[in-house]
Each structure stands twice: as C-alpha cells, then as structure tokens.
Amino acid sequence: MPLVAQSTFRPLIGLGNPHLQTLLPAIARHMPPLPWSRERLELADGDFLDLDWLNPGHGRLLILSHGLEGNSRRPYVAGLARAAARRNWSVLAWNFRGCSGELNRLPRFYHSGASEDLAAVVTHAAQTGRFEVLALAGFSLGGNMTLKYLGERHASTVPVAAGVALSTPCDLAAASAAMERLRVWPYMSRFQKEILRKWSLKKALFPGLIPEINPRYQRTFRQIDNTFTAPLHGFAHAEAYWQACSANAFLPSIRVPALILNAADDPFLAPSCFPYEFASQSPWVHLEVPERGGHVGFMDRWGSQCDLWSEVRALEFLESFCTV
Template structure:
C-alpha cells in the first residue's frame, strides 16, 4: 500500500508538469487549471487508498472461528472501501438514513403477552415463497433487534429482511414495548440491561419452529441487549449464532463521547427528544411513578436515563444502571458463535472501550473492526442506495452459520 501511495504521488507530479507545459486548454490561459484538478484527484486517490481504504481488524478468541470466517465469510478480511466522498464518522452516520433505500416489506403482526401483563409486538416476514426452504417448519429464522428508538421500519432492518429473503429465510422483528404503535398495558418500557422481554420473545419464536435453525442480529442498542442476554444465559440459548452491529460496549464511554459539544449537537440532543417523545405518548402510565415533567426537561441521554430509565427498572443510581447495561463485562460468558462489527471511528462507541482483550479470551467471539464507517453507516460505493458493508457482513455471516455452522464443532 505504501508503494502504491508513492507511485500515485509520482504520477500526480508528472501529470501536473506535463499539463502545465504541454497542454493549452484556455483555462487561465494554459493547462494549469486542468493540471491542478487532475493533480488534486490523483493526490486524493493516493490519500484514500493509503489511509482510508483498509482491511478490517479481525479479533477472535480461537483459531477455529477465525478460519471459519475466512473460509465462509470472506468479507470480514477484505478491504473496506468507504464512500469516497463521505467516509468520516459523522457524515456516514448522518447521511445513511437519507441515502440508503427502504425496500418494501409486508409484515404479519403478532402481539404476545408477557409475565407482568404487558405485550410485545412482533413483525413477521414469513417468506412463504421461499424456494430454498419450502417447509416452513425447517425454514431458518432470523430474529432482528432494532436500535434505541428504532422499529421494524428502519432501513437497516428492511435491508436485512431483503437479504434474508434472497437466501430463503424467515425474519421476525422484536419491537421494544410501546415503540411500534401498540399500547402499553403496564407502566414499563425497555432498557438494554433487562433481558426478560427478549427471553420471552426467543422462547416464543423457538416454540413455534423448534426444528428451524434460529439466529439473531442486533443493531446498536438491540445488539447491546442481545449481548447482555447471551452473556447471562451462556450456551443454553436456542439461538445457533448471533451478530451485532455498532454496539456501545461501555455506556460510560459512550455517554462521554456523545456529550462532547459537536456530538451533543448532532446526535445526543436529537436522540434525547426521540426518547422523550416515545415515553410521552404513554405519559398517563407513568405519572404516578415518575416525575414526567422532570423527564421532559432532560437535555441528554444520560439525564433521560437518570430521570426515567434507571428509576423505572429499580436501580439505586444511574451509574448502577450503566454498569449493568454495558455488555463488555459479559462477553466472556457468551456461549455461541457471535460476530460483532464495529467501526473504530464510531462516536457512539469509542474505540478505546471496545473489549479487544476480553474477546481474545472467548473462542465463540469475533470482533470485526473497520477504520471508518461511523455508527450504523458503513457506506460504500459512489451512491450507496442498496449495499453497505454492514449488509454484506450480515448476509455472509448468517448464510455461513446456517449452511456451514456444523463445521465449527469439527475444527
């Protein structure tokens, strides 16, 4: 790569000299203008190829998992080429929802009851037209968990379903309580530390299709919830494997990063208002338990959690909640193959908080760390409407685990 960068620099200099002295184009009376444009283009290409486009770092706790991924999920070892005009973290994060398409998906809705009298809305994509798995009882099932205020309508969820449809799989989206238009029946929402609702959903889905391969994928907070569940339950889960994308490993570090002035302006304040809106819709359920006026004055996610989330779930302090909710300390107890994709420039999940050493101690864990990609960004191509690096990792990994997962036990 260094040799390539040097060659590009030489080419840039030679092109500039040639155009300046040999080409007459009428721009500033000579070829200087065109020379500068081409010279800058070559210089930018040099910088992009030498400093931006890089292979991800693959960290695994065992040689078997590493070989398996290299054989059946090669995307995790290939160079990731971020969109050339938008590779910076904040740009990738902000633009992804507006640039990427939203494939049409027709859901079948199901409401299931919880032990405390509440209800959870599941959105099913049954894929009954699957030609690869015509028998519904054995059709692979992928459980999808959206992010903090996300639902089954998020573009990244829709793309995962579209990719699963191509493979012939069935998908079901776990919408957190009160987020997808259903009524709250009890004064309780959700948090990434409490895994009771996820356990209920996993048990329910598995009971419907006990003979079908069962995997899960979680994005951002959904991935944090999934990792906390896997860390608590160990190998006893009916899930065969799992994948997470852009998770926040240490909520203290996440909060500190998001509270920096620019990040607060671009992300933190907006997400706080989204959280306030989501609970204000069910305000009548909480007024006897929580000071909702105080909640609605929160200016950051940390303040919202201190005034609402930690109180709702019975933590003595918000620090207690953040400690319990951070999945890094449960990674060592994960008992099934898990692939975790993070970008080291993600302002939601700072690189120094990624548990690399812990991952090396668990043969079931693989971290895939890209240099760029932002938070749930991973844009690639000139105009990334359809494909992202995250989508390709998701597709190859679930296909690898369903079709070749048995090889892991033989390695």
C-alpha cells in the same frame, strides 16, 4: 483468535466521513416496502411486544433487534431483513416496548439490558417448531441487548447458533459520556426529544409514577437514565443500570460464535466499546473494526436494491455457523 485483523469494508467514494456514514443510510436510503406480517406477543407481565415476520417458513430464522428509538421498519433493520430473505432466511424483527407505533401498557419501557424481552421473543419463535436454527442480530442498543442475552443464556436449550452485534456500545457508561461531546450533540438532542416525548405520553397515563419532565435538566443520557430509565426499571441510579447491563460484562459467558462489528470512527462509541484484548483471547467473541463506517452506516454502495457491506458481512458470518 477471533480478532479480525483486516476488515474488507471500503466506504463509497466521498462518504469516508463518519457523520455522512451515520446520516445518509438513515435519511437517504429509500427502500421499497417489505411484505411484513405482524403478530402481537402477549407477555406474562401483562404487556405486549409487536413482532414483524418476513419470509416466514422453515429452516433458519434470523431475529433482529433495533436500536434506540428505532423500530422494525427503520432502513437498517429492513436492509438486513431483505438481504437475509434473499438468502432464504426467515426473519423476525421485533419492536421494543412502546416502539411499534402504539404505547405499551405498563409504566416501564425498554432499555439496553431488557434481555428478558428478547428471551421471550426467542422462546416464542422456538416454540413454533418451524425452525431448525435460530440466529440473532442487533443494532446499537439492540446489539448490547443481543450480547447480554447470549451471555446470560449460554446454557439455554433454545437453539441459538450465533449472533452479530453492529455498532454496539459495549460499555454503556463510557458510551453515554461520549454522547455528551459537542460534535455529537445534534444526535443527542434528537434522542432527547424522542425519549422525552414518549415519557410525556407515559406520564399522562401514570401521573403518580413518572417523574416530572423538564428538558432543561434531562439533556444527557446520564440525566435521562438517572431520572427515568434506572428508577423505573429497578436500578438505584444510572451508574448501577449501566454496570448491570453493559455487554462487556457478559462477553466471558458467551458460548456461541458472536461477531461485534464496530467502526473505529463511530461517533457514538468510546474506546472501551472495542474489546480488543478480550476478543484476542476468546474462542467465541469475534471483533471486527473497520476504519470507517460511522454508526450503523457501512455504506459502500448506492441504490435502493443494493445490500450494504455490513448486511452481507453479518449474513456470511452467521451462515458459517448456521447450517440446516
């Protein structure tokens, strides 16, 4: 029964608060720059994805998917990438459409269910012929995308051996509602500004395709997804988008070991983002719920050279299934 009964995570003394766990790793974890090597992957629809490679070689490859309005250089991505490279993994951290510092070419952007882009990255990596084993790890939105991909591609010939999803909103509708709570409004306000800034840039390029931007009426994920995400990516409305793309719907189809690592105090998540009942009966989907950790936090130590608990835990899980 892959329901981890007792997590080993213990927060750094004084950092038990979920907001401290969420904020400090993002704003105060100063890491030395990593020697990334960038590659541009041209897509069949005329768009592109920017891929960042670390320690490229042979053997095992870990493909990392970042979170909402993130990129491959965010501390949480760089932290897991560095920890993996230290354990002799090759790492590919890809940037979603419009997230690499350059606006993408098409009217569309990325979204929680854009697993076709992850599929293009995985296929490209596999076709290099350099890697015997591929594994996936995703953060938040990228975690949802990772689980969706694993559920969709269970019969794929691409050799993905295992996956990890960290701080993942497995139920997008419930998580979107959770982000409307007053105590998380500062986070939502930041996301709103970044998302609308990008849509403003997109509207300048495609004025007839992008709806009017009015921050007064696009303050929540429901409003943003109804106005932009859903119609511009082929969904009737926000609810249809959430229903089609939530990871919970794809968990029964996963046929490789997958770990969902969600903190019980994650301020971004709702109860339905913790699939306890399903994991207790699944031979494939493992669920670990530390009491503390915040959202993409899990800070148990301090120092620019330290690997955080979540990074070690994710790699230990993957390495138990990824041998070369």
